[in-house]
Amino acid sequence: MRVGHIDRVKRQLLRQAVADNLDTIRGLPPRALRPRQRLIRLFLRRAPLVIIPLILAGFVFISNTGVPVAAKTVASPLRPTALHDNPVHASVASMLTTDTLEPVSASAFPLSVHRVVLDAGHGGTDPGASSTSNVSEKEITLDIEQRLGALLRKNGFDVVVTRNDDRLIPLRERARIANGSASDIFVSIHVNSIPHPNNHGVETYYLGPTNDPKLTKLAAAENLTSGYALADLRKLLDRVYADVRRDESQRLATAVQLQLFSGLRGVDPGLENWGVRRAPFIVLVATEMPAILAEVGCLSNDREAEMLRSGTYREQIAQALFHGIHAYASANDAPQRKGT
Amino acid sequence: MSTESEILHVGIDLGTSRSAISASNGERFVVDSFVGWPADMVARKVLKRDVLIGHEAVTNRTMLDLHRPLERGLLKEGSDKDVEAVRELLKHLLRLVGVANGKVDSANVRAVVGVPAAALRTNKQYLRNSMKGIVDSLMIVSEPFAVAYGLNALLHTMIIDIGAGTTDFCVMKGRYPNEEDQRTLTIAGDSVDTQLLKLIEERYPQANVTVFMVREWKEKYSFVGEPQKRVIVTAPVKGVPTEFDITNEMKTACETLLSPTVETMLDLLSRVEPEFQERVRNNIILSGGGGLIRNLPRTLEEALKQVGGGKVTHMQDPVFVGSDGGLALALDAPDSDWEKLTA
Numbered sequence: 001m002r003v004g005h006i007d008r009v010k011r012q013l014l015r016q017a018v019a020d021n022l023d024t025i026r027g028l029p030p031r032a033l034r035p036r037q038r039l040i041r042l043f044l045r046r047a048p049l050v051i052i053p054l055i056l057a058g059f060v061f062i063s064n065t066g067v068p069v070a071a072k073t074v075a076s077p078l079r080p081t082a083l084h085d086n087p088v089h090a091s092v093a094s095m096l097t098t099d100t101l102e103p104v105s106a107s108a109f110p111l112s113v114h115r116v117v118l119d120a121g122h123g124g125t126d127p128g129a130s131s132t133s134n135v136s137e138k139e140i141t142l143d144i145e146q147r148l149g150a151l152l153r154k155n156g157f158d159v160v161v162t163r164n165d166d167r168l169i170p171l172r173e174r175a176r177i178a179n180g181s182a183s184d185i186f187v188s189i190h191v192n193s194i195p196h197p198n199n200h201g202v203e204t205y206y207l208g209p210t211n212d213p214k215l216t217k218l219a220a221a222e223n224l225t226s227g228y229a230l231a232d233l234r235k236l237l238d239r240v241y242a243d244v245r246r247d248e249s250q251r252l253a254t255a256v257q258l259q260l261f262s263g264l265r266g267v268d269p270g271l272e273n274w275g276v277r278r279a280p281f282i283v284l285v286a287t288e289m290p291a292i293l294a295e296v297g298c299l300s301n302d303r304e305a306e307m308l309r310s311g312t313y314r315e316q317i318a319q320a321l322f323h324g325i326h327a328y329a330s331a332n333d334a335p336q337r338k339g340t
Numbered sequence: 341m342s343t344e345s346e347i348l349h350v351g352i353d354l355g356t357s358r359s360a361i362s363a364s365n366g367e368r369f370v371v372d373s374f375v376g377w378p379a380d381m382v383a384r385k386v387l388k389r390d391v392l393i394g395h396e397a398v399t400n401r402t403m404l405d406l407h408r409p410l411e412r413g414l415l416k417e418g419s420d421k422d423v424e425a426v427r428e429l430l431k432h433l434l435r436l437v438g439v440a441n442g443k444v445d446s447a448n449v450r451a452v453v454g455v456p457a458a459a460l461r462t463n464k465q466y467l468r469n470s471m472k473g474i475v476d477s478l479m480i481v482s483e484p485f486a487v488a489y490g491l492n493a494l495l496h497t498m499i500i501d502i503g504a505g506t507t508d509f510c511v512m513k514g515r516y517p518n519e520e521d522q523r524t525l526t527i528a529g530d531s532v533d534t535q536l537l538k539l540i541e542e543r544y545p546q547a548n549v550t551v552f553m554v555r556e557w558k559e560k561y562s563f564v565g566e567p568q569k570r571v572i573v574t575a576p577v578k579g580v581p582t583e584f585d586i587t588n589e590m591k592t593a594c595e596t597l598l599s600p601t602v603e604t605m606l607d608l609l610s611r612v613e614p615e616f617q618e619r620v621r622n623n624i625i626l627s628g629g630g631g632l633i634r635n636l637p638r639t640l641e642e643a644l645k646q647v648g649g650g651k652v653t654h655m656q657d658p659v660f661v662g663s664d665g666g667l668a669l670a671l672d673a674p675d676s677d678w679e680k681l682t683a
Contacts, residue, residue, distance in 0.1 A: 009494045009514050010672060013485075016516030017669065018677045021479050024464045025681075125527075125599045168600055170523065173607075 113329035115158035115183040119283060120145035121190040121293075124168030129193030131305030137191040138166065140308050144189050144296065147318035155326065158183075175286030185252055186291035187325065188283050191308065193300040200301035201272030202264060204257040205293040206249035207284035248290035250276065255331070256294055256324030263320030268307065294321060346445075350475075351490075351666020352433060352453045353483060354467075356410045356505030357529060357555075357629070359429060362663040363437035364671060370659050371395070371433065375425040376404030393432040398552065410505060426470045434474065449475040450678050452666035454483035457508040457522035471683050478683040481669060483662050484510030485517055487627050490665025496612075496619035500605065500640075501662070502630020504529035507601060511608050511620060523608060527600045529630055532558060536586075536593035544584050547575045557586065562594050563634035594633055602643040609647060621650030627658045 120141040122128030128137025142163065149159045160181040162174040169177075178186050192203070253276045261273040274295075284291045296317045299305045307313045349364040360370040371394035378384035378392075383403035392400055409425035434440065439449055451471070455464065464480045471478050481489075484499035487510075493499065494512050501508040509523040537554045540547065553575060561571045571587045605624070612620050621644055626637055637652040644650035655661050 006492055006494065010489070012514075013489065013494065013516050014669065014673055014677070017479060017481050017485075018673065018681065020481075020516060021681055024468070024480065124603065125596070168603060170525065170604070172519075172523075176519075 113157070113184045113325075115160060115181065116152055116325060117160045117162065117178040117181060117183040117186045117287075117289075118145045118149055118152075119162040119174050119178070119186065119188040121188060122168075123163050123166055126168050129191055129299045131299040131308075132302060133305055133309075135299065135305055135309055137193075137299060140191050140297070140299075140314065141189045142166065143311075143314050144318050144321070147315055148187075148189070148321050151318055151322040152325065155322070157325075157329075171282045172286060174283055178283075178287045178289065178291075183289055185248075185325070185328070186283070186287045186289050187252075187256070187321065188281070188291070188293040189321070190293055190295050192295040192298045194298060195300070197300050197302065199272060200268075200270065200298035200304045201274040202257070202260045202297065203274035203277055203295045204253040204260065205277050205279045205281060205284065205295070206253040207246060207278065207280065207291065249284070249292055251331070252290050252325075252328045253292040255328040256292060256321060259324035259327060260294065260296060260317070260320045263323060264316060267313065267316060268304065270303075296321070346448045348437070348439065348449050349667060349670035350434070350437060350449060350451045351486065351663040351668070351670055352430070352451055353486070353660075353662030353666065354410065354430075354453055354455065355503050355662075356408070357503065358659070359433060360660050360663040361433040361437055362660055362667040364667065365438060367437040368660055368663070369433065369436040371429075371436070372398055373410055373429060374398050374401075374406060374408055375428045376401060376406040377421075379403055379405050391428055393428060401552075423470065426467075427474065430471060430474050450477045450479075450670055450673075451475045451683075452479045452481060452486065452670040452673075454486040454662045454666050455480055456503075456506045457482040457484055457510055457517070457524045459524075468683060473683075475683050477678045477681045479669065479673065479678075479681050481666070482508070482510060482517060482522060484508045484522070484627075485512075486662050486665035486669060487625070488512045488665070490661060490668045491625065493623065493625060496616050497623040497625060498605070498608065498620050499625050499627060500601065500631075502528055502597065502601070502626070502628040502633075504629065507597070507604075507628075507630065509604055509608055511612060513612075513616075520611065521608075523604050525600050525604060527597060529555075529558070529628075532562070532593050532597060532630075535596050536589055539589035539592060540584070540586055543586075543589060544575075546577045547582065547584055548577065549575050558590070558593070559629065559632075561590055562632070563591065564594050564598060564639050565591075565635040567591065568634065594636075597630065597633070597636075598639060598643075602640065605640065606643070606647060618648065618650075621648065624650060624652045626652055626654040627661050629658060631655055631658050 120138070122136075122138035122141065124138075126138065128141070130136045142165075145161060146164070149161060152159050160177065160183055162177050163169045174188075192201075257273075257276045261271065265271050265273075279293075281293050284293060297304055297308050299308065347364075351362045353360045355373055357373060358370055359373045360368070362368045374394060374397040376392045376397035377390070378387050384390075387400060387403060392404060397404060397406060405421070407421055407425040409422055409429055431440070434449065439445075453467065453471075455467065459482070467480060468478060483503075484501045487501055488494060488497060488499050495514040497512045499508070499510045499512070501510075505526065505528055507525040507528045509525075510517050511521045513521060533551055533555050536558060537549060537551050540549055540554065553573075557571070557573050561573075567587050567590075570585055571590045572583050572585055574581050574583055576582065609617055609620060624640070624644075626640070630636070631654040637654045640652045641650060644652070
């Protein structure tokens with residue numbers, strides 16, 4: 001590069017570096033992390049605050065000009081069909097019958113589930129947990145991901161995977177793939193390893209704070225290849241926890257955990273239900289859609305490690321995960337899904 | 341605001357293992373990123389100091405409550421001691437170049453500090469808070485960006501900075517690098533130390549070896565590929581100095597860096613616009629202590645052959661390349677910008 005050109009580029013770089021620092025001082029997120037989806041989500045969350053008063057004002061205007069009025073509609077329980085035929089009337093009527101304003105819950109905006117991101121934990125140089133018989137987590141998660149992907153596709157879902165072979169994909173890259181794929185939910189598949197080899201169970205996580213030091217340790221281990229220190233995320237998390245995404249993630253986690261435990265208990269009577277839990281795994285922090293992390297087994301238990309070697313058991317896990325995802329999707333979007 | 345003649349500009353490379361400072365008065369220093377406080381009254385009496393920093397802290401670690409304020413290239417948060425350790429380390433670096441030593445007042449210092457490429461905004465804010473009262477104005481930039489700036493490698497270049505806590509990648513495209521242009525791996529010098537210690541302990545369980553010894557051996561003898569000569573080190577066995585051949589262990593530990601480094605390098609290259617990929621492939625700069633691993637540039641060039649070949653250059657003196665870059669940024673930034681960046 002010519003000297004003059006270098007100076008010009010340097011001046012521009014300096015301006016951008018200063019702007020980036022000013023954003024830090026003001027507490028703004030990085031420019032690259034301010035995608036349109038966030039604005040849209042923010043708009044969706046705030047929209048009722050604007051739209052509802054507008055509808056109310058419109059309704060009052062209509063009632064004052066002689067068009068059939070809401071007061072009549074509310075007072076007359078004889079016309080429920082006509083009322084519900086018109087969604088605007090229905091929503092207004094329901095508001096008028098409510099004494100106090102309630103916060104709008106996530107269920108007010110049912111989300112269709114069309115595309116699912118599947119994330120097979122670990123890979124490449126990062127084997128994850130290993131059993132005493134040398135079965136590695138990365139191999140099991142990839143196999144289950146592929147089986148689950150096939151089941152989902154067969155049932156009309158689009159599937160995006162963060163890895164389809166044995167390679168190391170950094171956690172931030174997994175989140176980038178998920179966020180760039182316009183997917184509706186994110187399901188990360190992992191296999192546990194705990195210090196008590198006699199115990200084994202299944203558990204499903206969604207993003208949230210935890211005071212459990214064991215969970216903090218687990219999250220730190222799973223977050224190892226992210227490049228972030230766990231403590232670094234705390235302030236960021238405070239903002240994420242308030243997100244409506246958390247409620248959806250919790251519902252998804254509950255549906256998946258229920259199916260995982262009930263589906264696998266039949267073939268493994270000793271399996272324990274460790275429930276739905278909250279923890280700050282990076283893939284859950286950085287993804288922008290409802291996201292869960294399922295620990296589908298326990299490699300530290302020799303008996304279960306042996307079961308996890310078999311294709312039949314892996315297929316059963318994939319089936320259980322599928323039923324969980326399907327149950328969540330059906331609750332939101334029953335008429336549009338083909339069904340199992 | 342101070343007059344230009346009184347102002348000291350500094351570039352700081354705040355590293356997990358070592359931290360370097362370059363100042364506009366020509367002073368340059370590097371210290372081990374360790375801070376220690378005497379563990380008890382006896383230690384205080386022996387050491388005759390309230391706080392020890394750098395190599396001194398490592399040498400006297402048995403008498404100290406030793407802290408390493410950075411972890412994976414980021415400031416640790418949580419305990420008051422960690423906060424204090426960061427401040428002590430920064431104050432020490434500034435004292436070395438004359439700040440608060442009667443030569444320069446801390447109110448007249450403008451500092452550029454390099455942090456890992458993937459450092460989150462919250463960690464940068466935390467660093468800003470830690471530097472309050474220590475410098476007048478502060479600019480925080482990604483470490484590989486500071487390296488690139490100092491080397492004028494601003495366009496169609498990839499910087500791979502292998503430090504102790506992180507390996508940072510940055511593709512320079514003539515603009516301030518964003519998330520897409522940068523990557524950070526936590527597989528770096530420290531993970532090599534851990535792996536090497538484990539391998540040595542497995543092979544020579546009788547040897548009494550610490551991570552500090554392993555780190556010194558790695559810095560002297562690290563290599564990938566074929567060894568130039570056997571790596572023979574001395575460690576005590578029941579107090580008796582004994583020689584051990586750790587050639588294979590050194591090779592295995594150092595080569596754990598290869599796969600993730602190559603994978604990330606190729607991935608970032610594949611994201612460069614096709615017409616510029618060849619230029620970036622031929623402008624790869626290896627910096628940081630890991631850049632000194634023997635045969636590493638050649639091995640990375642071998643890996644580049646699968647995408648058409650390329651050239652990897654390593655910095656002969658990687659110690660100050662980041663802090664020098666920071667200093668260059670500090671000197672180039674106009675007063676009007678510094679006034680906005682008050683610490």
